[in-house]
Amino acid sequence: MGDETGGVAVQAPVAELMALAERAARKAGALIRDERPESWQVQTKSSPTDVVTQMDHAAEDLLNDVLLGARPEDGLLGEEGGLQPGTSGLTWVVDPIDGTVNYLYGQPGYAVSVAVAVGDPLRPGHWTPVAGCVHSPGLGTTWTAGVGLGAFHEGRRLQLGAGPELSAALVGTGFGYRAERRRQQARVLAGLLPLIRDVRRIGSAAIDLCLVADGRLDAYYERGLHPWDVAAGMLVVREAGGQVLGLNGVPPSEHLLLAAPPALAETLRERLQALDAGRDED
Numbered sequence: 001m002g003d004e005t006g007g008v009a010v011q012a013p014v015a016e017l018m019a020l021a022e023r024a025a026r027k028a029g030a031l032i033r034d035e036r037p038e039s040w041q042v043q044t045k046s047s048p049t050d051v052v053t054q055m056d057h058a059a060e061d062l063l064n065d066v067l068l069g070a071r072p073e074d075g076l077l078g079e080e081g082g083l084q085p086g087t088s089g090l091t092w093v094v095d096p097i098d099g100t101v102n103y104l105y106g107q108p109g110y111a112v113s114v115a116v117a118v119g120d121p122l123r124p125g126h127w128t129p130v131a132g133c134v135h136s137p138g139l140g141t142t143w144t145a146g147v148g149l150g151a152f153h154e155g156r157r158l159q160l161g162a163g164p165e166l167s168a169a170l171v172g173t174g175f176g177y178r179a180e181r182r183r184q185q186a187r188v189l190a191g192l193l194p195l196i197r198d199v200r201r202i203g204s205a206a207i208d209l210c211l212v213a214d215g216r217l218d219a220y221y222e223r224g225l226h227p228w229d230v231a232a233g234m235l236v237v238r239e240a241g242g243q244v245l246g247l248n249g250v251p252p253s254e255h256l257l258l259a260a261p262p263a264l265a266e267t268l269r270e271r272l273q274a275l276d277a278g279r280d281e282d
């Protein structure tokens with residue numbers, strides 16, 4: 001993930017793209033909410049706790065049909081299906097269910113995340129989202145954003161204030177699925193927890209980012225995120241006036257992504273760097 005376009009200049013009809021992102025996300029959201037399975041087909045991915053259900057696949061197929069049906073020249077990068085390159089310079093970056101574990105357990109913190117980006121979403125620092133939508137059918141709520149148009153929650157324009165000091169910050173985070181990664185994340189969290197108000201683990205990076213944008217979390221950070229987890233949410237944060245950063249001069253990437261109002265983002269970045277939060281696992 002990142003914040004540059006790799007030199008690609010694309011004239012994007014942002015308002016139209018934002019409307020299409022929302023339409024697709026709401027359709028996929030209705031599918032996963034209304035057709036919640038009675039009998040689960042669960043497969044595992046990177047570890048026995050990293051799951052994918054038949055509804056992740058069904059919702060991604062639907063997103064594919066709606067988005068590429070409307071704009072056949074665009075590319076699409078999906079969590080389940082990988083990259084289908086396009087020719088327009090725009091690539092849809094979609095997570096059909098961000099928070100699959102919540103969805104499986106009947107917890108409401110899951111969302112459909114749909115964004116469209118210029119650049120190459122598989123090269124950190126060489127792409128940027130231009131429109132997006134995070135729709136949570138479980139929570140019954142929707143965020144949208146378009147570059148230059150702003151960020152919105154239920155149609156209400158979002159504008160972040162200065163944010164608190166780190167010591168008063170409510171900070172969201174999340175954990176990967178592999179044991180070594182979690183050991184490292186637990187070490188970082190143990191160092192950060194005494195320095196902040198408290199921590200929340202909601203279970204969907206897309207929702208975490210939107211909660212930063214609308215002020216219900218002060219900050220969020222996580223290591224190991226993929227472009228589809230964050231493409232829409234990072235645009236919502238930026239358009240609300242927040243910052244999305246990486247560590248040690250590296251753009252936000254799988255290495256580490258953090259989001260907060262600007263001053264708090266800088267302080268959190270320094271703390272996470274001091275805790276070596278981007279260090280590879282032993």
Ligand code: IPD
Nearest residue numbers: 097098099100174175203204205
């Ligand atoms: C996961 C969620 C979770 C985060 C994980 C992600 P998924 O996405 O966003 O909050 O902690 O790192 O992988 O697997 O439910 O699409």
